[in-house]
Amino acid sequence: MSVGQFFTSKVDDAIGWARKFSIFTYPFVTACCGMEYMATACSHYDIDRFGAGLPRFSPRQADVLFVVGTVNHKMAPVLKRIYDQMTEPKWVVAFGQCTCTGAFYDNYAVVQGIDTIVPVDIYIPGCPPRPETVLDGLMKLQDKIAAEKQRA
């Protein structure tokens, strides 16, 4: 491995490390999972210790789009628009069973999984997922962020 490659991989690691501990989330909260998101964000389970405690309520300022709760057909264009407005690098977390596959709402109104609309990085199943599951998903997201290669 050449010296240049050594340095760029170290820089990649450093950038990945910095990025994974400064996650600006956009909590796109719709339904019951929002209650578990609130519980995870607050004192008992605290996502602030992962650096993800500050929600940015503008898509332009956020890195990670947490889609929390059921997305139905009326809401889907809004989700797509918000996803499009986010700037690179961006990640999407499908929080809750409704966003993963539509859960038990197999009906005329609900989108059967948001990966039909936006590309998803992490799926956190559960109805609603326990805060421990959410933190596990967040840590997997951190691994994914840290492993991303930056182009020179």
Next chain:
Amino acid sequence: MDGPAILARLQERFGATILEAHEHRGDHTAVVGPAAGLEVLRFCRDDPALRFDMLMDLTAVDWLKYPGREDGLRFEVVYHLYSVAENHRVRIKVPVDEDTPVVASAVGLWAIANWFEREVWDMFGIRFEGHPDLRRLLMYEEFVGHPLRKDYVINRRQPLIGPKN
């Protein structure tokens, strides 16, 4: 007033327009002829003995698949009325035809009828005459059909709509 007294008062005032008045499991119901719905509701609200000042709920039922009611009118609009002053309740039902599903709107009587009737239009396709702004409440405008009708299959998919402009 208790339930039988309420039904008796309605029958005394409206006579034959009240098609049926019965009690089931403690709920008192009056089925009113299609054209007289608004009059009966107005009487319920304004009569000093009844004073139904709160329209607790306005919904509809589609009797298409009900065993035993295949020949009757398809829809029924159901009003649950409550009186805060007198603390009594009644249920008024107005049958609606399938081919001309139109009922007089209760917007002039209770302000909440605006949204309840929009929802009934959205879910069942029953129009309310006199409603100022009858558009869908829960579904998106491009949606075709009325989901709570019995002939709408629950998982019939419709095309995704894109973002507006």
Next chain:
Amino acid sequence: MADPEAQPPRTRRTQEFFLGEGTFPQPEATENMQVNIGPSHPAMHGVIRIFTELDGEQVVRADVEIGYLHRGFEKHCEAGPYNNAMPYTDRLNYVSPLINNFGYCSAVEKLLDITPTDRCQYIRVIMSEISRITDHLTCIGASAMELGAFTVFLYMIKAREFLWEVIEQVTGARLTISYGRVGGVKADLTPDFEAGVRKAFVETRTVLGEVDKLLTENRIFVDRMKGVGALSREDTISYAITGPMLRACGVPFDVRRATPYWVYDRLDFEIPVGEAGDNYDRYLVRMAEMEQSMRIVEQALRDLPGGPTNVDFEGRPMSAPPEYVDRGKLGKTDGLLLTPLRLSPNLRGQERPFHDAVNAPDRRAVLPPKEHTYGSIEGLMNHFMLVMDGFGIRPPKGEAYFPVEGANGELGFYVVSDGTDRPYRVRCRPPCLPPTAAMPRMIEGSMVADIVPTFGSVNMIAGELER
């Protein structure tokens, strides 16, 4: 000597323009701005769009658009047997799911003409009131957070966690519990429930005291909430608004008092009532209601018939249902039904001693206790008839409306049955639809910043609003 303070003489005539006036370049230089608030809300209430027309900061016209969380609850209830609707009812008002569960169960029980046992009714009251407390905690916490009081939110969610731990011990889940069943509840209370509740209430009372000190006399909070979002008494009734918002107008209407259900007529509690019908009174009513709910739970725990569940088995517990079944098949049925069974954790509470205390003795609707299912042919047949497709709970043809006091007001379930095992029509009367419909009325004429506390005090829960 020229006066250094003197102004230089004005050589040019100045002209002052006010926005909206003047003849240059066009007469009406401004028009009202149309601003869309939502549907993706930073205020974590869920999804709703408030379409406002603003003249500067003042709201001239507002229109509320809902439907962004419509999940077809009523259609799904028609698709499956009566008990299948339970998970769907959890997700209606997802901050107080137990009230929805029990409301639906009570409506179906009304159709079937079943009375749940006393103990079950007390349990329903206890769990409903705990749910009501969690709802009010979330409501006040979230609306305080939107006004900037982030600490209050953290404190309230901390108190809510203690209550959720208690609920999790009993029902198995924190939020979406599916605890009610037609004819009873899923399982009896756990042995250390009372201790858990007392501890949670100590924490909740501490939190409420702290929040009271932080908010109630706080100049900023009072300025933002007092006099804002007021709705007159006539309007409130005309909009069919019930619950804390109606009580804040001075009308002491509470379904628990007006049409008492379960065992509320045996319990002693007050109905806090406000005066002005503005956001501040709604906040005060909710705070007072939480204390009343705790009072109700304490009385109910004291009066709980059958005592705490400290059932000691005199016999030897069988290890698992297969042994039970084997013994029954071998014909060794002496005392089999009385011998206790050790069930897997998710079936706990379905054993005979717990089961009969909380489930109505009605074989048309309630699954038999597991000893009977595994140990006797009648129990097995009963279980089979209740579970198989086409059989199950079959209320006689008819309809019933059962109102309960939800955290936002009167939550009514209107169930129409056609004699089969599936409901023909289930309608949930959402208590937060009327206040949301009255939102334009409450915010027109006020400033944009007043929308936030008003909307917070409406406590719109999208799951219930749009079912």
